[in-house]
Each structure stands twice: as structure tokens, then as C-alpha cells.
Amino acid sequence: MKRNRIPQFFIIVGAFLLLLAVVLMLDNVPGVPVMLLIVLRKGAIYALVAVSMNILNGFTGLFSLGQAGFMLLGAYTYAILTVPVENQALVYQRYPNGGIGFSVTESLGRVLGQPGLLLGVIICLILGGIVAGVFAYLIGLPVLRLKSDYLAIATLGFAEIIRAVVQYEKLGPITNGSNLLSNFTNFSNFHLGSLKLDTVMPFVFAGVCIWVITLIINSTYGRAFKAIRDDEVAAEAMGINLANHKRMSFIISSFFAGISGAMLAMYQASVQATIFKAAMTYEILLIVVLGGIGSISGSIIAAFLFVGSSEWWLRFLDNTTVLPNFNAKLLFAIIFAAIVVSIVFLVVYRQNKAQKSRPEAVGRGRKILSLKLSGVITLVVGTLLLLGDLRFLISPDLQVPLLRSGFRMVVFSIIVMIVVLFFSRGLMGDRELPDLFRTRHKRL
Amino acid sequence: MARILPYLLGGISVGGQYALIAIGYTMVYGILRLINFAHGDIFTAAGFFMVYAAASLPIYVSVAVVILLTIFMGVLVERVAYKPLRSAPRMSVMISAIGMSYLLQNVMWYITGGLAKRYPIIPWISNSVTILGYTTKRVTIITPFLTLILVVALVILIQKTKIGMAMRAASRDFETAQLMGIKIDNVISFTFVVGSALAAVGSLLYFSNYATVTPVVGAMPGLKAFVAAVFGGIGSIPGAVLGGFIIGISETLTKGAGLTTFSDAVTFALLIIILVVKPTGLFGEKPTQKV
Numbered sequence: 190m191k192r193n194r195i196p197q198f199f200i201i202v203g204a205f206l207l208l209l210a211v212v213l214m215l216d217n218v219p220g221v222p223v224m225l226l227i228v229l230r231k232g233a234i235y236a237l238v239a240v241s242m243n244i245l246n247g248f249t250g251l252f253s254l255g256q257a258g259f260m261l262l263g264a265y266t267y268a269i270l271t272v273p274v275e276n277q278a279l280v281y282q283r284y285p286n287g288g289i290g291f292s293v294t295e296s297l298g299r300v301l302g303q304p305g306l307l308l309g310v311i312i313c314l315i316l317g318g319i320v321a322g323v324f325a326y327l328i329g330l331p332v333l334r335l336k337s338d339y340l341a342i343a344t345l346g347f348a349e350i351i352r353a354v355v356q357y358e359k360l361g362p363i364t365n366g367s368n369l370l371s372n373f374t375n376f377s378n379f380h381l382g383s384l385k386l387d388t389v390m391p392f393v394f395a396g397v398c399i400w401v402i403t404l405i406i407n408s409t410y411g412r413a414f415k416a417i418r419d420d421e422v423a424a425e426a427m428g429i430n431l432a433n434h435k436r437m438s439f440i441i442s443s444f445f446a447g448i449s450g451a452m453l454a455m456y457q458a459s460v461q462a463t464i465f466k467a468a469m470t471y472e473i474l475l476i477v478v479l480g481g482i483g484s485i486s487g488s489i490i491a492a493f494l495f496v497g498s499s500e501w502w503l504r505f506l507d508n509t510t511v512l513p514n515f516n517a518k519l520l521f522a523i524i525f526a527a528i529v530v531s532i533v534f535l536v537v538y539r540q541n542k543a544q545k546s547r548p549e550a551v552g553r554g555r556k557i558l559s560l561k562l563s564g565v566i567t568l569v570v571g572t573l574l575l576l577g578d579l580r581f582l583i584s585p586d587l588q589v590p591l592l593r594s595g596f597r598m599v600v601f602s603i604i605v606m607i608v609v610l611f612f613s614r615g616l617m618g619d620r621e622l623p624d625l626f627r628t629r630h631k632r633l
Numbered sequence: 634m635a636r637i638l639p640y641l642l643g644g645i646s647v648g649g650q651y652a653l654i655a656i657g658y659t660m661v662y663g664i665l666r667l668i669n670f671a672h673g674d675i676f677t678a679a680g681f682f683m684v685y686a687a688a689s690l691p692i693y694v695s696v697a698v699v700i701l702l703t704i705f706m707g708v709l710v711e712r713v714a715y716k717p718l719r720s721a722p723r724m725s726v727m728i729s730a731i732g733m734s735y736l737l738q739n740v741m742w743y744i745t746g747g748l749a750k751r752y753p754i755i756p757w758i759s760n761s762v763t764i765l766g767y768t769t770k771r772v773t774i775i776t777p778f779l780t781l782i783l784v785v786a787l788v789i790l791i792q793k794t795k796i797g798m799a800m801r802a803a804s805r806d807f808e809t810a811q812l813m814g815i816k817i818d819n820v821i822s823f824t825f826v827v828g829s830a831l832a833a834v835g836s837l838l839y840f841s842n843y844a845t846v847t848p849v850v851g852a853m854p855g856l857k858a859f860v861a862a863v864f865g866g867i868g869s870i871p872g873a874v875l876g877g878f879i880i881g882i883s884e885t886l887t888k889g890a891g892l893t894t895f896s897d898a899v900t901f902a903l904l905i906i907i908l909v910v911k912p913t914g915l916f917g918e919k920p921t922q923k924v
Contacts, residue, residue, distance in 0.1 A: 252724055331909040337723060338668050342859065343908055346901030349856075353898035367894075467852065468738075471731050478728050562712060595743035602736040609732045610717055613725050 197623060205396055209389055216388040224501045226388050228493065230376070231500065233391040234452045236492035239476040240399050240485050241445035246474070247483035247619070248406055249438040250418030252341045254470050255328070256446050258348025261465035262324055263317035263447025264454035265355060268370040269363060270313045271295070276372040280365065287362040294374040303379065310374060314394065314451045321447025324351070325440045333435050345467055355462045364462075371459035391452055398445055403485055405441060414438050418483075475605050480616050487617030494616075499601055506597040510589045521589065522582045526575055533571035540564040639767050640889035641882065646773040646842070648881025649780035653835030654858035655865070655873035656787065657707075657828030663804035663868035664824055666723060670730040671710050673855015674737035675829055679703040679836035680752065680846040681741060687753035696755070700833040707829025708822050710737075716818070734852075741848035749845040759841050772841045777878075779838070783831060784874050791870070796823055804868060853897060857884070860904045866917025875915060879903070 212229060215221050238260060245251045272280050272288060273295040281287025294309030301308065332343045354360070356367040364370075379386040405411050413434050416424040425431050454460040472495070480491030512518045540561060581590055608615065654676055661669045682702045686695035714733040718726045758772045791797035799820045802810040811817050839854065840846055861880045865872025880900050887899045907914060 246724075252727070331905060335908055335912065338662075338666075338727065339863070339908060339912065341727070342668065342863065343901075343905055345856070346860070346904050350898040350901050353895050357894050467856070468735075468849075471735055474728065474731060475735070478732075482724075563717065566713075593743075593746075595739070595747065598739040599736075599743045602732070602739045606714070606729075606732050606736055609725070609729050610714070613718075613721065 201623075209392055209396075212392050213384065213386075213389045216385050224504075228497045228501050229388050230391050230456050232493035232496040233395040234449050234456055235473070235476060235496055236489040237395040237398050237452070238446055238449035238473055239480065239488040239492045240402055241442045241449060242473050243477050243480075243483065243485060243488050244402060244406070244414070244442040244445075245438055246477060247488075248411065248418060249414040249435065251333075251435060251438065252337050253344040253439070253442070254341045254467070254474070255344030255348045255443075256473050257465040257467065257469040258344075258351040259321040259325060259443040259446035260450030260453060260469070261348075261351060261355065261462060262321040263314075263450030264460045264465070265364060265370070265462075266317040266320040266447070267313045267451035268373050268454050268460045270316060271309065271373040272370065273372070273374075280370060280372050281362065283366065283368060284361045287365065289363065292373075298374075306374065306378060310455075314448050317451035318444040318447040321450070322440045322444040325443030326436065329436045329439045333432065333439060345470070348465070348467065348470065352462050352465055367462065369459050369461045370454075373454070373458075375455040375458045377458070391456065394448070394452060398448055399485065399489065402441075402445060406485065410434070410437065475609075478613075478615055479605065479608055481614055481618045481620070483619035484615070484617040484621055486622035487615055487620075490622075491616055498604075499597070503597040503601055506592055506600055507594050509593050512587045512589060514587075518582070518587060522578050526578050529571050529574045529578070533567055536567045537564055637886075637889065639769070640885045642764070642767070642769060642773055644882030644885035645878060646776040646838075646881070647885060648878035649776035650835045650839040650877075651854065651858045651861045651881050652780050652874040652877025653783065653831045653838070654854060655861040655877045656784070656870055657832050658859045659862040659865070659867055659870060659873040660800075660824045660828050662862065664800065664807070664821060665715065665726070667715065667726050667730060668859060669715075669828075670727070670855075671714070671733040671737055672828065672832060673851040673853075673858070674734050674741070675703060675707050675710065675851075676832045676836045676839075676855060677846065677848065677851030678706055678737065678741060679829075679833040680840045680851070681745065681750065682833075683837065683840065684750045684752060684846055692753065692755055695753075696837065699837070700830055703833035703836075704826050704829045707825040707832070711821060711825045716821075738848050738852070745848060747848065749847045752840040752844055752846055755837070755841055758838075770842060772838055776838050779834070780874065780877075783834065784870065787827065787831075788870060790827075796820070800824060857897075857900050860900050863904060863914055864907050866914030869914070869916040872914055872916035 215229070216226065238256060242253075242256050245253045269289060271292055271294045273292045274288075274290065277288030277290075277292075293313050294306055297309035297312075298306035328344070328347050332340060332347065335343055355364050357364075358366055360366070376387045376390050377385075379390060406414070413424070413429045416427065416429055417431060417434055421431060450465075476491045476495045477488055479495060480487030480489070512521060541564070544561065544564075577590070654672065657672050657675075658669060661667060661672070679699055679702075682699040683695060686698045686702075690698060710733055714729045715726060718729055758770070758775060760771050761768055762771045762774060763769075764774065791800060799810070799815045800823070802813065802815055803817060803820045807817070810820075836851075843850075857880055858877065861876035862873045863876070864879060865874070865876030880903065883899055883903060884896050887893075887896045911917075
């Protein structure tokens with residue numbers, strides 16, 4: 190096992206460097222769709238925050254819903270520290286003499302140029318993480334004594350309190366109240382010669398952070414976290430200090446959430462407290478679930494899939510589409526009907542078979558169709574969809590029905606629900622990407 | 634006193650509405666040990682049902698239609714999102730609840746186009762009345778009374794009827810209740826029927842006061858109602874009602890003190906205080922620790 194470690198490490202580092210090179214190329218070659226770059230940038234940031242949430246929910250078994258609050262702390266810390274002095278009057282319009290009067294990135298950038306700017310960004314990112322971590326420590330004192338649902342609701346409550354405090358008028362000279370913070374150092378301030386680094390930088394930062402997280406997960410502390418997740422009582426009996434380890438896990442998770450919040454602020458080039466709502470935590474949680482609770486690589490893949498489909502691939506569902514002529518309409522209707530029929534057939538056939546082979550079904554006489562409620566619902570919905578399709582075919586309308594603003598999110602959330610209900614292990618379960626390449630017999 | 638009175642009245646009214654929603658949370662939690670995150674969205678959906686129903690039906694008929702539709706929806710959510718996961722770990726069910734809430738919000742956004750809809754004016758309860766020299770809508774005055782009447786009816790239902798006894802048994806011990814011949818699925822469905830019906834009434838009262846409905850408007854009242862349920866001791870109906878009133882009054886008093894930014898935060902601060910001081914809430918039962 191030990192012998193295997195070294196080459197595997199080099200393979201991963203090599204793959205990561207290759208990935209960086211590809212991303213750098215995509216960033217600088219003309220003609221690359223701008224959506225792809227957006228998905229890559231946002232995906233990298235979401236990957237980090239999803240992994241940070243996975244530390245708590247997947248590896249320590251603490252169900253916390255405070256991630257958006259810690260991201261907010263990181264984002265605000267970063268933004269406040271890096272708004273250049275000459276922009277502060279503009280940013281803090283409503284608060285004369287607002288702002289802190291200095292900017293870490295600006296001062297370092299002036300002395301050392303680009304490397305200084307980078308150093309400043311790194312320092313401020315880490316400070317963002319530290320502020321989130323300190324708050325996590327304070328919040329953890331009362332909250333971590335709670336169990337499952339109570340913990341979830343209390344952390345959610347803390348995230349809301351933090352959001353309210355940041356928007357408080359009296360703190361306006363520092364946080365700009367409920368107004369936007371902007372004009373601070375962001376990814377587009379960096380160049381390597383004439384190369385843009387907008388997309389590479391989130392990848393590097395997120396990559397390094399996730400690497401550190403995997404080191405923690407694979408350390409003694411990580412094993413202690415997993416022990417707590419699997420059985421608290423047994424873990425305590427093995428000499429693991431529950432309170433200490435839970436607090437540690439909470440702080441580490443919040444630290445990285447803070448960093449990802451700061452990165453989100455950099456990516457958006459502005460930050461406002463209103464976006465860090467509970468809905469954001471829910472989205473991150475859904476990413477973790479889609480990827481598989483307790484799988485780092487799953488979270489990363491799911492983050493890119495999530496951002497990709499919600500920002501890009503499903504975008505066409507939001508636009509009203511008019512088909513060119515009757516033939517196109519006929520083709521569309523037939524393809525749609527074929528898809529519906531095949532899905533319904535698959536579900537009904539499988540369920541019918543499963544229901545019939547159940548022991549209590551034997552001897553109940555011969556039934557052609559034996560279904561559970563979900564099967565019946567599928568059948569009914571399928572029939573309705575086919576009827577709708579038929580109606581669309583005979584109507585003179587050429588516009589594709591249902592497609593209009595908001596439909597993307599409906600389809601998307603239905604997909605999420607299907608994964609949650611029927612594939613509850615997510616993409617990867619609790620396995621990691623390298624596990625997939627291992628040969629079977631080793632596991633036996 | 635004259636300055637505080639409007640806020641106090643407003644607080645009692647909002648508190649009554651939170652109490653009605655909180656009962657739905659507390660009953661579901663009592664039986665399934667699940668925070669039904671979708672409950673706040675069912676509450677919002679009831680608001681939209683009213684908007685669309687009142688556009689084509691007489692107002693009193695649409696009130697009945699709204700309650701029926703909301704009940705149907707509550708039961709549907711339970712059947713689709715929670716029933717298949719009955720034997721799954723609690724975390725999966727909770728995630729399913731969050732996913733369902735996400736789905737409902739997106740569907741409502743899609744149907745309404747994300748625009749705020751005007752809530753229809755229900756005659757009589759939306760009229761203005763003057764009390765102690767302070768003018769308000771009648772709904773503010775009748776909410777606490779209606780809440781208390783409904784709660785008393787509910788307590789009688791739970792204490793005196795057969796289905797109520799089954800619910801109490803199921804909340805005490807899920808598996809044993811099943812062994813005693815209680816059809817657990819029916820009990821759970823009935824819980825959702827009651828919870829959704831009360832949420833529908835709550836939404837009628839709440840939106841009569843606020844005039845517009847948007848797809849995400851229910852998330853916050855939903856969370857606050859949950860806090861109310863925890864505050865009063867989860868699983869306890871009088872606790873949920875008392876919690877609702879306390880949360881409502883402290884929220885409006887915060888607004889009255891000129892700290893509107895903190896009106897949501899105060900709710901959660903109360904939650905954390907009660908969780909630290911008395912984790913089972915005001916009237917909660919002490920959970921037995923099983924290894």
C-alpha cells in the first residue's frame with residue numbers, strides 16, 4: 190500500500206498541472222465560449238465550498254446548514270481589506286469617511302508589483318478564512334452540543350444572524366450596510382505577461398485548498414472524524430475527545446468556506462449580503478448530495494455539473510423557442526413522445542417485475558399489472574405528457590410549449606429530486622475517483 | 634403604552650399566524666422526526682392558490698377550494714418525497730425535504746414568472762377597524778382568537794378521537810404503534826392533512842395583512858414558525874402556539890425599537906438561547922437516550 194502512494198501522488202499532481210495548462214489555454218484562446226469560462230470559474234469555487242461542507246456533513250456526520258454565513262464572513266473580510274484607498278470614497282458613498290483607510294493588496298502591490306498583489310490576495314483570503322474560523326469557534330461553543338436537526342436549524346439561524354448584523358446601519362462605515370462592496374482586487378487584476386489568469390487562479394486556489402483538505406481527511410484527525418460519524422459512542426470509547434474533534438471539524442470546514450466566500454467575491458467583483466441566503470446553503474448541500482456524501486472527488490465533479498447545468502446546458506429551457514416549420518414540429522413531437530414512452534415503459538416494466546416477484550404477491554391470482562404508487566404516478570404523468578404532445582401536434586402553434594423563463598430551474602430541481610429519491614448515494618457514494626481505477630479483486 | 638400598542642397588536646397577530654404554521658411543523662416532527670422544510674412553501678403555495686382561485690371563483694368558495702388544494706398538496710409532498718424514504722437515515726429525509734422546498738419554490742417561480750401577485754381582498758376580515766384609538770385591519774384582531782379556537786379544536790381531536798390516539802401512539806413510538814395495528818401511513822397522511830389545512834388558514838390571515846405574494850415569501854415565516862415550534866418544545870401543540878406568539882411579539886417589538894434589520898435575527902437568537910438553556914423547549918419531553 191505504501192509503495193503505491195508515491196506514484197499515485199505524482200499522477201494526481203501531474204493531472205492537476207495538465208488541467209491548469211488546459212484551463213490557461215482556454216482562457217487565452219479566442220473563440221472559447223464565455224459560458225464555459227464562467228462555469229469553470231464558478232465551478233472551482235463551488236467545488237471548494239462543497240468539499241468544505243463535506244468535511245462536516247460527510248466526514249464528521251454533523252448536519253450543519255451555516256455554510257452561507259461563513260462564506261459571507263470570508264467574502265466581507267476579503268472585500269473590506271482590499272478596496273483600494275482611492276476607491277473607498279466611491280464605494281462607501283453613503284458613509285462619509287467609511288472604509289478602513291488602507292488596502293492590504295494595494296500597499297503590497299505598490300511595493301512589490303504583481304507578486305505583492307498576489308501575496309496580498311493570499312493573505313486576505315487566509316484572513317477571510319480565519320475570521321470565518323474564529324466565528325465558527327464562538328458559534329460552536331453553544332451549538333455543537335446539539336444533535337442532528339437541532340444543530341442544522343441552529344447553524345442556519347446563526348447564518349441569518351450574521352447576515353443581519355453585517356447589514357446593520359451602525360456597522361455601515363466598515364461593511365457598507367446593505368449596499369454593495371465593489372472595486373476591490375479581483376481575478377482580472379492578474380496577468381502573466383499578456384496571458385489572462387482569470388480562470389486559472391480560482392483553480393489554483395481551490396486546488397491547493399482541496400489538497401490540504403484531503404491531507405486532513407487522511408490524517409489521524411480525519412480518521413477520528415470518520416469514527417465520530419460512524420458511531421459517536423464507540424468513538425468516545427476509543428478515546429476520541431468528541432467535543433474537541435467536532436469543534437475542530439466545524440472550524441476547518443468554516444475556514445475553507447470563508448476562503449471560498451472570498452473567492453466568490455473576487456469572481457463576482459462585488460459582494461452583497463443578500464446573496465448569502467439559506468437558499469445558497471441548500472444549493473451547496475444539494476451539490477454534496479449529488480456528488481455523494483463523504484466523497485471529495487464526488488463533490489468536485491458534482492459542483493461542476495451543478496454549475497454547468499444550472500448556468501449553461503439547461504439555459505435553452507429558459508428561452509421561448511419557435512420551430513421553423515411543420516416538419517420540425519412533427520420530428521420534435523415524435524422524439525418527445527418516444528422519450529416519454531421509453532421512460533414510462535422502463536419504470537413500469539421494472540416495477541411490475543419487482544412487485545410480482547415479492548413473496549406476498551404469490552398466490553394472489555394472475556394480475557397483468559402490479560404497481561406501487563410511484564409506478565401509477567409515472568403512468569398517469571406519462572399519459573398526460575403524451576396527450577399534451579398530441580395537442581401540441583394538432584394545434585397550429587409552432588412555439589415549443591412550456592419553455593419560458595424559469596423552466597430551467599424546474600427541470601433542474603426535478604433532476605435533483607430524482608437523484609435524492611432514487612440514487613441517494615449520489616454520483617460517487619463514499620468512494621473517491623482513484624478507487625474507480627483500482628481493480629476489483631483488491632477490494633475482495 | 635400608546636406607542637407600543639400597535640406593535641403589540643401586530644405581534645400577537647403575526648404570532649397567531651406563526652402558531653398556525655408551527656403546529657404543522659411540530660406535528661410532523663412529533664411523528665416522523667423530520668423538519669418538513671417544504672412546509673413554508675406549502676404555506677406560500679396556499680397564497681398563490683388563493684390568488685388564482687379568487688380570480689375565477691366567488692371569494693368564499695375559493696377559501697374552501699384553497700384549503701382543499703393545500704391539503705392535497707401537503708399529502709402529495711409526503712407521498713412523493715418522504716414516504717419512499719421511510720426506512721432511510723434521517724439525514725436523507727431531511728435532504729429530500731430541502732430538495733422538495735427547492736422544487737416547490739422553482740415551480741412557483743415558473744408559474745408566476747417571479748412576479749409578486751396581488752392578494753385578493755377578503756371582505757370583512759380585510760376591513761379596517763379602530764381599537765383603543767388605533768386603526769388596523771380586522772384580521773389583526775381576529776387572528777389570535779381564530780388561532781385559539783382552531784388549537785382547542787385540534788387538542789380535542791388529538792385527545793378524544795381514535796385517530797388522535799393513533800397519532801399520540803405513533804409519536805411516542807413509531808415501531809410499537811405499527812405492531813399494535815395502527816396503519817402508520819394513514820396516521821402520517823392525516824398529520825399532513827391537519828398541518829396543511831392549518832397552514833392554509835395561516836396563509837389566508839398572513840397574506841390578507843401583506844397584500845402581495847411572491848414565490849420565496851414563505852421561506853422566512855416558515856423558518857420562524859419552525860423556530861416557534863422548537864421554542865415551545867417540539868412535538869407539543871400548546872408549546873408551538875405559545876412559541877408562535879412569543880416569536881411574533883418579539884419580532885414586531887424589535888421592529889418597533891427601530892432595529893428592523895434585526896427582526897429576523899432576534900428570532901434565531903431566541904432559538905439559540907432556548908436551545909442552550911433548555912434544549913427540549915418550554916414544554917418538550919425529555920428524549921430518552923438509546924445506545
